[in-house]
Amino acid sequence: xxxEKNIYKEDTKTVPHLPGTQSRKDFLREVxxxxxxxxxxxxxxxxxxxxxxxxxxxxxxxxMQIIKMINLGxxxxxxxxxxIWACSACYTCTTRCPRNVNFAxxxxxxxxxxxxxxxxxxxxxxxxxxxxxxxxxxxxxxxEIELLSKLVDFTDFDSVKHNAALGVRLFRKGKVRIxxxxxxxxxxxxxxxxxxxxxxxx
Numbered sequence: 001x002x003x004e005k006n007i008y009k010e011d012t013k014t015v016p017h018l019p020g021t022q023s024r025k026d027f028l029r030e031v032x033x034x035x036x037x038x039x040x041x042x043x044x045x046x047x048x049x050x051x052x053x054x055x056x057x058x059x060x061x062x063x064m065q066i067i068k069m070i071n072l073g074x075x076x077x078x079x080x081x082x083x084i085w086a087c088s089a090c091y092t093c094t095t096r097c098p099r100n101v102n103f104a105x106x107x108x109x110x111x112x113x114x115x116x117x118x119x120x121x122x123x124x125x126x127x128x129x130x131x132x133x134x135x136x137x138x139x140x141x142x143x144e145i146e147l148l149s150k151l152v153d154f155t156d157f158d159s160v161k162h163n164a165a166l167g168v169r170l171f172r173k174g175k176v177r178i179x180x181x182x183x184x185x186x187x188x189x190x191x192x193x194x195x196x197x198x199x200x201x202x
Contacts, residue, residue: 023073023075024072024073025073026073027070027073027074027075028040028070028071028073031070031106031109031110034106034109034110034113035102035105035106035108035109036102036103036104036105036106036107036108036109037070037106037109038102039099039100039101039102040067040070040071040101040106041071042099042100042101043064043067043071043099043101044098044099045064045067045068046064046098047062047064048093048096048097048098049062049063049064049093049096049097049101049103050062050063050064050065052092052093052096053092053093054088054090054092055086055087055088055090058086059082059083059086059087060081060082060083060086061081061083062083063083063087063093063103063107065083066078066081066083066084066103066107066110067101067103076119078110079110079113079114079117079119079120080114080119080120080121081121082121084107084110084111084114085111085129087103087104087107087108089104089107089108090104091104111129115129115130127150127151128151131147131150131151132147134150135147135150138180139180139181140181141181142181143177143180143181144167144170144175144176144177145167145176145177145178146180148163148167
């Protein structure tokens with residue numbers, strides 16, 4: 001677990017990227033406009049999110065520490081951290097937070113920001129997040145087989161064998177479909193995502 005002292009040490013490394021108080025405030029305002037970041041200033045650092053997080057053992061920084069670093073303006077450290085990718089979006093932290101800070105949704109927003117600003121570290125595999133968005137944008141809902149075809153390393157025989165066996169079992173139970181799903185909303189959903197991208201680029 002990373003203690004408070006280490007956070008401040010890390011902050012000194014990120015100051016050159018974010019010179020001055022104004023940069024700190026800029027990142028904080030940026031986060032407050034993200035889904036999930038609306039109430040970030042309400043955080044009282046009680047540690048309820050960190051104590052109840054089921055994936056906290058795999059996090060470089062706890063949800064509480066991520067929120068603290070956002071307030072400190074540590075943009076590069078936050079967006080390049082593997083902690084936001086370790087979040088499983090189980091919403092335990094969100095439902096238990098006494099100040100209704102929605103960290104689970106905020107973590108997803110931070111992932112999107114990290115990808116768009118090319119701040120994803122090499123140690124983090126963001127392919128699932130990226131390909132999931134591509135498939136849902138295309139069909140309006142998930143198509144498991146296409147998503148899997150993008151994720152599986154076909155040079156790894158054991159991985160292919162494992163996923164093929166799993167796919168057959170799921171298909172027999174009616175959990176996956178060979179054909180891509182058809183939804184009336186897929187065009188509307190794609191247009192919505194495009195508008196979001198345009199708004200973010202402004």
